[in-house]
Amino acid sequence: MNAHQWLELALYIGALVLVTKPLGLYLNRVLNANGRTWLDPVFRPLEKLTYRVLGVDPAREQGWKQYAFAMLLFSLVSCLFTYAILRLQQYLPLNPQKLGALSPHLAFNTAVSFTTNTNWQSYAGESTMSYLSQMVALAIHNFFSAAVGIAVAGALVRGIARHTAQTIGNFWVDLTRITYYLLLPICLVLAVFFVSQGMIQNFKPYTTARLIEPQTISVQKTDAKGNPVVDARGNPVMENQTLDTQTIVQGPMASQIAIKMLGTNGGGYTNANGAHPFENPTPLSNFLQMLALLCIGSAMTYHLGRETKNQKHGWAVWSAMFAMFLAGVLVCWWAEARGNPIHQQLGVAVAGGNMEGKEVRFGIFDSALFATVTTDASCGAVNAMHDSFTPLGGLVPLFNIQTGEVIFGGVGAGLYGMLIFVILTVFIAGLMVGRTPEYLGKKIESYDVKMVLLAFVILAFIILGFTAWASVSDWGTSSRANQGPHGLSEILYAYTSGAGNNGSAFAGLNANTPWYDTTLGIDMLLGRFGMIVPLLALAGSLARKKIVPASVGTFPVTGFTFVVLLVGTVILVGALTFLPALTLGPIVEHFLMFKGNLF
Amino acid sequence: MPLIGLNIMLDLIYIGIAVAFFAAFLLYACGCEKL
Numbered sequence: 001m002n003a004h005q006w007l008e009l010a011l012y013i014g015a016l017v018l019v020t021k022p023l024g025l026y027l028n029r030v031l032n033a034n035g036r037t038w039l040d041p042v043f044r045p046l047e048k049l050t051y052r053v054l055g056v057d058p059a060r061e062q063g064w065k066q067y068a069f070a071m072l073l074f075s076l077v078s079c080l081f082t083y084a085i086l087r088l089q090q091y092l093p094l095n096p097q098k099l100g101a102l103s104p105h106l107a108f109n110t111a112v113s114f115t116t117n118t119n120w121q122s123y124a125g126e127s128t129m130s131y132l133s134q135m136v137a138l139a140i141h142n143f144f145s146a147a148v149g150i151a152v153a154g155a156l157v158r159g160i161a162r163h164t165a166q167t168i169g170n171f172w173v174d175l176t177r178i179t180y181y182l183l184l185p186i187c188l189v190l191a192v193f194f195v196s197q198g199m200i201q202n203f204k205p206y207t208t209a210r211l212i213e214p215q216t217i218s219v220q221k222t223d224a225k226g227n228p229v230v231d232a233r234g235n236p237v238m239e240n241q242t243l244d245t246q247t248i249v250q251g252p253m254a255s256q257i258a259i260k261m262l263g264t265n266g267g268g269y270t271n272a273n274g275a276h277p278f279e280n281p282t283p284l285s286n287f288l289q290m291l292a293l294l295c296i297g298s299a300m301t302y303h304l305g306r307e308t309k310n311q312k313h314g315w316a317v318w319s320a321m322f323a324m325f326l327a328g329v330l331v332c333w334w335a336e337a338r339g340n341p342i343h344q345q346l347g348v349a350v351a352g353g354n355m356e357g358k359e360v361r362f363g364i365f366d367s368a369l370f371a372t373v374t375t376d377a378s379c380g381a382v383n384a385m386h387d388s389f390t391p392l393g394g395l396v397p398l399f400n401i402q403t404g405e406v407i408f409g410g411v412g413a414g415l416y417g418m419l420i421f422v423i424l425t426v427f428i429a430g431l432m433v434g435r436t437p438e439y440l441g442k443k444i445e446s447y448d449v450k451m452v453l454l455a456f457v458i459l460a461f462i463i464l465g466f467t468a469w470a471s472v473s474d475w476g477t478s479s480r481a482n483q484g485p486h487g488l489s490e491i492l493y494a495y496t497s498g499a500g501n502n503g504s505a506f507a508g509l510n511a512n513t514p515w516y517d518t519t520l521g522i523d524m525l526l527g528r529f530g531m532i533v534p535l536l537a538l539a540g541s542l543a544r545k546k547i548v549p550a551s552v553g554t555f556p557v558t559g560f561t562f563v564v565l566l567v568g569t570v571i572l573v574g575a576l577t578f579l580p581a582l583t584l585g586p587i588v589e590h591f592l593m594f595k596g597n598l599f
Numbered sequence: 600m601p602l603i604g605l606n607i608m609l610d611l612i613y614i615g616i617a618v619a620f621f622a623a624f625l626l627y628a629c630g631c632e633k634l
Contacts, residue, residue: 068628076621080614087610104609112617450634518613522620529624537631 001337005365009329012290012369013322019295020318024302030181031154031303033058033173043180050176061167064540067155068533070171071148075115075529078144082111085137095130096205102128109517114141116528117149117410119260119267119380119503120494120520122512126249126270131203138267139256143187146263147178149412152532153300154178156416159539160440161307163547168539182296183263190258190292198281201254206247214244253278261292264410266380266503274370274383275359286366286383293377297321297408300415308440312558317418320566324407325376328396333368335393342598357388357507368393375400378410380503387481387490387507391590394506398493398586401500403574404459410501416535418570422557423452423538425569429555438554441547451538458530459499460577466495466523467581475515481508485592486599489585494520499527 029035051058062070085092086107090100102110106122113120114137123129129138151174159168195201221229221237229237253269257279260266266273274280280289298318305314339353358367367384374381375397386397400407406418423439427449430437437444470476470491480487486508493506498520505511511520556562589599 065628065632069625072621072624072628076617079617079621083614083617104606104613108613108616447634451631454631454634518616522616525617525620529621530627533624533628534631537628 001333001365005333008287008365009369012287013326015291016294016298019291020298020302023295023299024306024314027150027182027296027299027303028306030177031150031157031174031307033170033177037181039181039185047176047180050180051172054172056170056172058170058173061170063166064155064159064168064536064543067168067171067539068536071152071532071536072529074144074171074175075148078141079111079115082114082137082141083107085133086110089130089133089137092130092132094132094135094203096203097130099128099130105514105517106512109521111137112521112524113498113503114138114265114267115145116501116524117141117145117263117265117378117413118498118501118524118528119265120498120505120511120524121267121271121380121503122517122520124271125268126206126251131251134256134269135252139259142256142259142263142265142267143179143183144175146183146259146265146411147175149264149410149416150178150182150296150300151175151412152535153412153415154303156419156535156539156542157304157307159541159543160304160419160442161309162543163442163545165543168536168543183259186262186292187255187258190262190288191254193288194254194257194281194285197285198278199254199257199285200250200278201252202250203252204250206250209246209248211244211246214242216240216242249276249278257289258292260381261289261379262296262411264293264297264377264379264413266374266382268381274381275362275385277361280383283361283366286362286370289381290370290373293373293379293381294408296411297377297414300412304415304419310440310558313440316558316562317415317422317566320563320570321376321407321409321414321418323563323567324403324570325372328372328376328400328407329369332372332389332393332396333365335390335396336364336368338390340390340598341594342596354388354390354393357385359383371397372400374504375502376405376407376409376414378405378413378501378503380497380505382504385507386493386504391586391593394489394493395582395586395590397504398489398496398506398582399574399578401493401496401502402463402578402582403570404456405500405502406570413501416532420452420455420535421566421570421573423448424456424573425562425566426555426557427452428569429565433553433555435553435555438548438550439542440557441550442542442545443548448538448541451534451541454534455531455538456573459527462523462526462530463492463496463499463578464581466499466519467492470495470516470519473515475513479510479513479516481510482599484597484599485585485589488581489589492581492585495523498523501528 086102155168221239270276301314301318305311337353370383404417426437426439490509
């Protein structure tokens with residue numbers, strides 16, 4: 001924990017603060033169907049053409065159910081479209097490596113994963129996906145799933161801001177405007193910048209390079225049909241193989257990475273994701289990728305304040321997010337900088353702490369910051385292996401996802417997740433003082449609390465339910481790379497990441513099996529739409545309410561008390577729900593590490 | 600079963616799972632309204 005690293009942290013926070021207001025103002029215009037932006041001359045004609053092609057009347061707003069139906073229909077069609085491309089990629093163009101079709105279970109998992117903005121990857125991108133699959137099947141979802149998240153958050157904010165209204169906006173208008181005015185232009189600038197840093201963008205076949213020093217490796221022997229050979233006892237038969245060439249990945253990477261980070265998608269072009277030198281070439285690209293991850297989530301809080309005409313409330317929500325962000329970074333960084341005491345006793349640890357699973361170019365601080373940022377947002381990008389973090393260092397990303405990724409969060413998803421906690425907070429505050437809870441002049445009634453709890457409970461139910469099932473099943477335990485509490489953490493992380501639509505992997509778990517691909521696919525679907533539907537119902541309910549004038553008994557949703565209560569609610573609800581599972585995983589592993597046991 | 604036939608069957612199963620879940624979400628939305 002040296003001065004340079006503290007300075008980088010300060011720079012990161014400063015940049016995030018600076019970008020919040022201007023981007024929030026711009027976002028506010030984009031989410032207003034009649035809002036004017038300086039990009040109107042370029043995108044207005046395209047926007048009008050899109051409405052004409054889709055047969056959408058932009059002036060006609062939708063009630064919450066129509067909004068939800070449109071969103072579900074769009075997601076289903078785009079999910080099936082992606083499934084078809086992945087299953088047929090060997091017949092489609094832009095496939096110089098002649099990569100074959102994905103298996104049905106992997107195609108299902110991947111299509112659902114990208115539709116739900118999870119971007120969980122049970123495959124290695126460079127050895128599985130053609131350029132067409134990367135650019136059409138996956139990158140399109142990177143834009144659209146991000147736009148859907150922002151649209152839903154925008155609809156919820158409208159519901160909060162409006163009164164005695166029957167509508168919460170038009171899904172097709174929101175989707176179109178967010179994609180054209182927000183995501184496309186920023187991604188274009190980001191992609192060009194990434195190319196300037198050394199990121200590749202081409203359609204060349206992969207390059208084969210001759211190694212200066214041939215390497216001999218031991219691999220499992222396979223028969224003529226490619227099946228692994230085992231001996232009489234069932235043990236794998238190994239053979240030595242000498243490698244004298246290396247295949248170097250090529251392709252349209254920069255365009256993919258820009259939206260991967262801005263849209264908090266996280267699906268890596270390569271299996272190494274942000275640790276690959278092509279995918280994250282310099283410290284500056286690493287810094288900007290982290291900033292791109294949180295900038296829209298941060299700006300959404302400004303939009304909340306602007307739309308509800310209570311900017312202090314927007315900043316109060318921002319402050320609560322920031323407090324938890326800072327705590328997460330500091331704990332993760334401290335745990336990784338402190339390192340593993342067993343490694344230190346053995347004399348194999350570097351002086352700087354735990355470097356296992358980390359890219360030397362980034363080191364401990366940038367790995368810890370990236371891990372915290374990517375799990376604060378619902379992004380699956382990683383620049384280090386979370387599986388190799390110390391138990392407490394690994395607990396931070398896990399807990400970030402389990403609290404609903406509300407710390408700035410995924411684009412849109414962070415704000416609508418946090419608004420669940422805001423309503424829960426005013427509900428608890430109302431109970432404390434014995435008054436009907438109010439939120440920005442609206443009475444929070446039993447229906448609203450039911451929708452909030454439905455949105456939250458479904459996450460807890462699927463994460464813990466699927467983890468429990470996998471932990472006692474052969475199909476679940478056979479995919480673990482580690483035994484004991486670390487093995488449980490691998491399973492828990494996978495289902496948490498899926499349900500939270502994060503997509504980062506703890507690594508160590510072989511998830512490309514029919515069972516894991518299928519159950520994780522269902523986990524992602526339930527985590528995304530099981531939460532969004534009641535939130536849209538909540539938006540509709542809030543929009544219909546009348547405004548009640550504030551009185552002396554109204555709990556203020558600005559100021560220090562509100563921020564403390566909001567942070568407390570997020571942490572307490574997260575802790576009460578997941579602490580038993582965390583105790584059996586990373587927490588017990590932490591204490592066992594000091595007893596000399598590693599897993 | 601020939602591999603191609605098995606794959607087509609699996610395709611139908613997985614497409615069916617996706618369609619069934621989205622249909623369930625539509626019903627879920629209707630249920631949310633009635634709560």
